[in-house]
Amino acid sequence: DQQVKQNSPSLSVQEGRISILNCDYTNSMFDYFLWYKKYPAEGPTFLISISSIKDKNEDGRFTVFLNKSAKHLSLHIVPSQPGDSAVYFCAASRDNNNDMRFGAGTRLTVKP
Amino acid sequence: DTGVSQDPRHKITKRGQNVTFRCDPISEHNRLYWYRQTLGQGPEFLTYFQNEAQLEKSRLLSDRFSAERPKGSFSTLEIQRTEQGDSAMYLCASSSLAGPLYHEQFFGPGTRLTVL
Numbered sequence: 001d002q003q004v005k006q007n008s009p010s011l012s013v014q015e016g017r018i019s020i021l022n023c024d025y026t027n028s029m030f031d032y033f034l035w036y037k038k039y040p041a042e043g044p045t046f047l048i049s050i051s052s053i054k055d056k057n058e059d060g061r062f063t064v065f066l067n068k069s070a071k072h073l074s075l076h077i078v079p080s081q082p083g084d085s086a087v088y089f090c091a092a093s094r095d096n097n098n099d100m101r102f103g104a105g106t107r108l109t110v111k112p
Numbered sequence: 113d114t115g116v117s118q119d120p121r122h123k124i125t126k127r128g129q130n131v132t133f134r135c136d137p138i139s140e141h142n143r144l145y146w147y148r149q150t151l152g153q154g155p156e157f158l159t160y161f162q163n164e165a166q167l168e169k170s171r172l173l174s175d176r177f178s179a180e181r182p183k184g185s186f187s188t189l190e191i192q193r194t195e196q197g198d199s200a201m202y203l204c205a206s207s208s209l210a211g212p213l214y215h216e217q218f219f220g221p222g223t224r225l226t227v228l
Binding site for chain 1: 157215
């Protein structure tokens with residue numbers, strides 16, 4: 001059961017422009033959402049997160065937006081840099097954090 | 113402490129053989145997780161430990177899979193009688209129960225298993 005979905009397998013953006021990665025979820029029990037970035041031959045690394053009590057969280061160039069009614073979240077990267085090129089995974093968990101569910105990932109390519 | 117480490121990084125085995133992977137979490141982390149990732153998919157939860165207790169197992173974890181964390185520190189994941197469908201990246205992650213980062217799981221580099 002795919003409870004977390006990333007419908008765009010890839011995204012290509014020009015350096016300096018905004019990258020928007022999208023994620024949808026189906027389980028209304030999820031109350032914490034995370035974005036992970038993964039480079040080849042490495043494990044996922046935590047990027048940014050948001051609790052369901054918020055609708056926006058910002059950290060430098062990265063902002064995550066949460067729309068609970070639509071069960072949708074997005075990650076905005078602005079300005080995009082070539083070093084941002086990686087696979088981005090959306091993940092969701094419940095308060096007990098026992099079982100984090102991941103989307104299939106979106107491969108972001110930022111072109112110089 | 114430099115993060116979560118996993119050993120080996122790569123394992124090639126023949127169908128029917130047993131394999132064992134090791135994970136060393138970040139030293140003060142209480143929780144340790146195992147995930148499996150196949151090509152084009154995100155990590156799929158297999159099991160997790162809180163200290164030495166295995167508290168949850170996914171239905172993905174068949175009887176051929178067993179995980180241990182005997183002293184609440186490192187963990188091992190064993191796959192018996194490997195099948196070609198077991199070929200995947202096996203990821204370990206750890207997290208702390210306390211503090212502002214308790215939701216975040218920190219991942220190791222993974223062990224890539226190839227079953228011939």
